[in-house]
Amino acid sequence: MNLPLQETLRGLSYLSEAEVAVYSCVLRYQQVGMERLAASSELELSEEELGSAVGRLRQLGLLRSHSKDPALLVPVDPDLAAAALAAPIRESLQEQRRRLDQISVEFGRLRARFLEGGRRQAGSIEIISHLDEVRAALNRASNECRQEVLSSQPGGGRSPEVLQEAMSRDTALLARGVRMRTLYNHTARFNAPSQAYVAVLSGLGAEYRTVHDPFGRLIVFDRDLAFIPDEEGGLGAVIVREPSVVSYLCSVFENAWAHARPFSDAAADGLESVSKELDRTILRLLAAGCKDEAIGRRLGMSVRTTRKHVADIMDALGAVSRFQAGVLAARAGLLDQDENGPGTGEREAAR
The missing domain is CATH 1.10.10.10 (Winged helix-like DNA-binding domain superfamily/Winged helix DNA-binding domain)
Structure with a gap:
């Protein structure tokens, strides 16, 4: 124009x-x-x-x-004059429409990538329901890991079958120079298969510590991929890739690791010392109102073993009820002897 x-x-x-x-x-x-x-x-x-x-x-x-x-x-003729006058306007409008279409097409390509990125972001939380799929995902993550593995394995001793499967996977990781740190319950020190497993892997460079009450099952690879249980008692897993969530899980692990003790078998620590430590933990959980099932789950013991420990503690204190056992233990100062024992959060386990 x-x-x-x-x-x-x-x-x-x-x-x-x-x-x-x-x-x-x-x-x-x-x-x-x-x-x-x-x-x-x-x-x-x-x-x-x-x-x-x-x-x-x-x-x-x-x-x-x-x-x-x-x-x-x-x-x-006004119609002819109007048509001649409107022609460049129409041409300009057509050019603007072409530019609008071009913007839609070009930005549409980016939109497709944006949506794909959104789908990947939504996929940062992935639920795997079957145990075989969980094992396959763990093996794949182990093969791709290059720097570090953080692991929390509550529940006391692990079965020989599970330890055997983990042995080959963890040996390969250590051979590549990957740092491995694992947290167990204190009760794992009484478990012979766990003792043997830790002895072998420690010789290859892995690090193991035990705590009264691990925060839960967790495996983190290279601080960017985490595995957590899908639900209590389930055989599945939730894979977490969202950076802020993985970072938070790592900080929880590091806090527990800082208060944990190096793994050693119960005999090396002295059976009496280990037993007293375990009894103090049970006392704290009793005082918090935890049931036997919750105590056993948190300390990695069977309900039967837990009830035996509770009965022995009550007998030693001369208590006729769980509540009285907690009161007598508090009066005797038994609940204050270990600053690293379970704290106020134990009330959650009573649910």
């Missing part, structure tokens, strides 16, 4: 009465010169006003010069 036409279009809000009158007069004559228009009784315009109106009607294409006599003005 040329500049004069742009200026004309910007000024085109409406036709003035003078312009309409001039066009109507030329239309009546069909071809007329400026002198006759100026002398026409239909137009009461000054010479300047007439010249301005004729000039604008020419710009808008409503008047043109006669082909044989340029001094004569000839009217043009």
Whole structure:
């Protein structure tokens, strides 16, 4: 669109009465010169006003010069004039539409990637229901791990079958220079298969510690991929890739690790010392109102073993009820002897 036409279009809000009158007069004559228009009784315009109106009607294409006599003005069909005037506008609109379409197409390509990224983000939490799939996912994560594995394995001793499967996987990790740290319950120190497993892997560079009450089952690979249980007692797992969640799980592990003790079998620590430590933990859980099932689950013992320990503790204290055992233990200062024992959070386990 040329500049004069742009200026004309910007000024085109409406036709003035003078312009309409001039066009109507030329239309009546069909071809007329400026002198006759100026002398026409239909137009009461000054010479300047007439010249301005004729000039604008020419710009808008409503008047043109006669082909044989340029001094004569000839009217043009308004439809034709409008079509000629609108043509560059339509062309400009079509160009704008093309640009809009191009923006939609180009940004649409990015939109597809954005949605794909959103799907990956939604996939940062993945639930695996079957044990075989969990094992396959763990093996894949182990094969891809290059720096570090953090693991919390509550529940006391692990079965020989599980330890055998973990042995080959963990040996391969250590051979690649991957650092491995694992937390167990204190009760794992009484378990012969666990003792043998820890002895072998410790010789290869793995690190093991035990705590009164691990926070839960957890495995983290390279601090960017975590496995947690799908539900209490379930055989599945939840795979977590969301960075802030994985970072939080690592901080929970590090806090527990800082308060844990190096793994050693019960005999090496002294059976009496280990037993007293275990009894103090049970006392704390009893005082918090935990049931036998909750105590056993948190300390990695069977319910039967837990009940035996509770009975022995009550007998030693001369208590006739669990509540009385907690009161007597508190009076004797037995609940204050280990600052690293379970704290106020134990009430959650009573549920």
